[in-house]
Amino acid sequence: MVSQEPTCSSDLSQVVRFAKLDELLALGRANSLWPLTFGLACCAIEMMAAGASRFDISRFGAEVFRPSPRQADVMIVAGTINKKMAPAVKTLYDQMLEPKWVIAMGNCAISGGPFVFPGQYAVIEGVDKLFPVDVFIPGCPPRPEALIEGILELEEKLTGKRRWPRVKPE
Amino acid sequence: MNLPEPYRLLIFLAGTLAFVGFHAAYLVWVERKGAGRFQRRPGPTEAGYAGLLQPIADALKLLSKQVIVPPTSDAVLFRAAPMMVMAPALMCLAVIPFGETLVARKVNFGLVMVFAFGSINVMAIMLSGWASRNKYAIISAARIVSQNVAYEIPMLLVAITLLMMMGTMDLQEIVRKQAGWFWNWNLFQLAANPLMPVTFLIFYICMLAETNRAPFDMAEAESELVAGAFTEYAGMGFGVFFMAEYANVVVGCSLATILFLGGWQSPIGWLPGPWWFLAKMYFLIFCVVWVRWTFPRTQFYGLLNLSWKILIPVSLFTLVLTSVMLKLF
Ligand code: SF4
Numbered sequence: 001m002v003s004q005e006p007t008c009s010s011d012l013s014q015v016v017r018f019a020k021l022d023e024l025l026a027l028g029r030a031n032s033l034w035p036l037t038f039g040l041a042c043c044a045i046e047m048m049a050a051g052a053s054r055f056d057i058s059r060f061g062a063e064v065f066r067p068s069p070r071q072a073d074v075m076i077v078a079g080t081i082n083k084k085m086a087p088a089v090k091t092l093y094d095q096m097l098e099p100k101w102v103i104a105m106g107n108c109a110i111s112g113g114p115f116v117f118p119g120q121y122a123v124i125e126g127v128d129k130l131f132p133v134d135v136f137i138p139g140c141p142p143r144p145e146a147l148i149e150g151i152l153e154l155e156e157k158l159t160g161k162r163r164w165p166r167v168k169p170e
Numbered sequence: 171m172n173l174p175e176p177y178r179l180l181i182f183l184a185g186t187l188a189f190v191g192f193h194a195a196y197l198v199w200v201e202r203k204g205a206g207r208f209q210r211r212p213g214p215t216e217a218g219y220a221g222l223l224q225p226i227a228d229a230l231k232l233l234s235k236q237v238i239v240p241p242t243s244d245a246v247l248f249r250a251a252p253m254m255v256m257a258p259a260l261m262c263l264a265v266i267p268f269g270e271t272l273v274a275r276k277v278n279f280g281l282v283m284v285f286a287f288g289s290i291n292v293m294a295i296m297l298s299g300w301a302s303r304n305k306y307a308i309i310s311a312a313r314i315v316s317q318n319v320a321y322e323i324p325m326l327l328v329a330i331t332l333l334m335m336m337g338t339m340d341l342q343e344i345v346r347k348q349a350g351w352f353w354n355w356n357l358f359q360l361a362a363n364p365l366m367p368v369t370f371l372i373f374y375i376c377m378l379a380e381t382n383r384a385p386f387d388m389a390e391a392e393s394e395l396v397a398g399a400f401t402e403y404a405g406m407g408f409g410v411f412f413m414a415e416y417a418n419v420v421v422g423c424s425l426a427t428i429l430f431l432g433g434w435q436s437p438i439g440w441l442p443g444p445w446w447f448l449a450k451m452y453f454l455i456f457c458v459v460w461v462r463w464t465f466p467r468t469q470f471y472g473l474l475n476l477s478w479k480i481l482i483p484v485s486l487f488t489l490v491l492t493s494v495m496l497k498l499f
Contacts, residue, residue: 028230031217037392053211058202060216061224068397070238070404073231097236097404163216 023159029073029099030155036072037065038092040079043106043141047078050144060163062151069095074154076147077133080108080115081124093131101134101157102127103150110136182274186263193420194413195225201416201459208463228409235405243402244301251298252403252410258287258294259417266424267342269434269444280341281329284425291418292318292380295389298411299399310398313388313470317379320477321386325376327485328369331492332429335362345433352437357430361499363492370430372485374454377422379473381415383458385465386473393467423454 039047050057057063066072069092081089093102104127107113112125127133134157137150156162173181199214199221206213214221239245265280267273277283292314299311335356336344348355357370379386390398400411427433427450434447468476 025230025234028227029234031224031227032231034231053209056206056211056213058206058211058213059221061214061221061227063202066397067392068401070402071397071400071408073235097238099235 026159030158031061032064033060033062033074033101033151033154034064034066034072035062036069036075036092036096037067038075038078040077040081040085040089041106041108043078043108046141046144047076047105047147050147055144055148057148057151060148060151060155069093070097072096073099074101074103074151076103076105077109077127078105080113081127081130082122083124084122086124086130089127090130101154102131103135103137103147103154104128104133105137105147105150106142107138107140110138113140179274182264186260186274190260190263190417190420191413194416195229197416197419197455198228198412199225200455201462204456204459205463208460232406232409237405237407238402240302240304240402242303244303247297247301248402249407251294251301252407252414254294254297255291255414256410256417258290259414259421261287262421263424265341266421266428267345267433268447270442272434272444273342276340276342278338278340278343281333281339281344284341284421285326285329288380288418288421289318289322291414292382295382295399295411298403299389302399302402304401306395306397307399307401310389310391310395310401313391314382314399317386317388317473320474321376321379321481324372324477324481324485325380327482327489328373328376329429331363331369331485331489332356334489334492334496335359341428341433345428345435348432348435349442350435352432355430355432355435355437361495363488363495365488365491368484369488370426372481372488373426373430374457375476375481377426378458378461379477381418381422383415383419384462385468387467388470388473391467419455419458420451423451423458426454427451 039045049055051063051065062074069075073096075093075096077089093100104110108115108123109127112120112123115123116125124130135150135153137146139146142150152163202224203213203221214224217223217227239248262284264274265277265283296311296314296318299307299314302308332344333339336347338344338347344356352358357366359366363369382389388398390400392398395401400408403411424447427447431450431454432446433450434442434444436442436446
């Protein structure tokens with residue numbers, strides 16, 4: 001059976017275009033990504049360093065760490081997610097309001113990192129087992145530059161444009 | 171200005187709204203830039219030149235963010251609280267004289283009006299905490315009430331001291347009496363009260379506490395109470411509280427300028443005008459940001475002790491001292 005394409009929506013998109021407004025909103029969102037004040041393990045220290053004077057994520061408007069999940073836009077999962085912690089992390093994610101994004105920072109949040117071995121019973125192997133993740137930042141721990149790169153990557157996902165030219169590793 | 175009444179009112183209405191909107195948006199930028207500079211980092215730089223588009227990006231983000239009214243909350247109060255926190259600041263600006271003729275409404279009890287509407291702000295924050303029905307928000311609401319009671323008293327005592335010296339509640343009249351060189355400002359009226367600078371300091375501290383600025387931001391003590399009274403607010407609901415905080419700082423600093431620093435009077439005796447008013451007001455606002463990023467948050471007991479054990483006795487003493495001085499000389 002041939003699936004019925006909803007013709008009206010494609011017709012409508014010819015007439016009504018929100019492209020410019022959408023781009024503007026995306027630019028606004030990309031320039032004010034407020035993270036949730038929230039750290040789970042050692043990676044959180046690097047996240048704090050990224051907010052401090054040497055690296056300073058406030059240059060990108062992302063230094064407003066909001067303590068309440070209602071006001072935060074991006075959740076930086078920085079650290080090991082234990083099975084006991086998982087329900088709390090999931091609740092925080094559910095309490096955040098749309099639009100929301102997740103950055104998995106560090107090997108623990110990506111895949112369990114150094115805690116993966118046969119028979120381990122305490123650690124969730126990757127935050128993407130709990131909810132969708134937008135940007136993965138590898139490292140144990142990733143340097144603050146890597147977190148900034150992750151935020152730039154998320155901005156690129158929002159706006160479709162890269163803010164600065166990408167640096168090629170030598 | 172000599173315009174027919176309805177036009178004059180409309181112009182001033184638009185002017186006040188624009189003034190508050192502009193300051194609420196760009197004081198956030200000043201705050202973030204200032205925070206950066208005080209901590210030896212650049213602050214926002216990427217959104218526009220020197221991060222000047224940052225408030226616009228924030229506003230776009232906040233406006234397009236999902237808004238919820240939590241099902242357990244008191245929906246009417248929850249929605250009304252942001253309005254109630256913004257409106258009094260706008261009302262106060264209606265009687266603030268920015269220049270010789272630049273005042274929206276000449277009211278001969280302007281001082282009382284500013285204080286009356288100023289205290290609604292705190293009640294609105296209390297309501298927002300209460301309506302959220304969130305345990306952190308309710309604790310924060312309780313704190314706000316005791317903080318407000320504690321700091322309203324020394325502030326009003328200082329206002330009474332000034333009232334005795336000036337003999338009028340008309341803000342325009344108070345500014346006119348401080349004409350001339352800067353030693354005519356109330357801040358330096360040492361003949362009327364040798365403790366005048368202390369009185370100013372008390373007023374300034376109370377202003378910080380009333381507008382919930384650090385080190386007295388018990389309403390939003392994020393290390394203890396998540397986000398305090400604003401925990402459940404999202405999107406522009408929260409944005410309005412954010413803006414109202416700066417609007418109230420503007421009102422508080424304007425009032426301090428008028429009462430102590432001679433309003434639109436020039437410090438060197440010529441060319442008085444609104445620019446002097448703005449310069450003094452911006453200086454005081456800069457000090458507010460400076461204080462915020464220099465001092466850590468006090469404990470709640472410290473906050474109440476400061477008011478009941480130091481500020482109230484000292485302000486009572488200056489009140490008595492002023493009345494004695496006025497009687498003797
Ligand atoms: S990835 Fe490494 S640094 Fe980060 S939380 Fe895990 S063990 Fe710690």
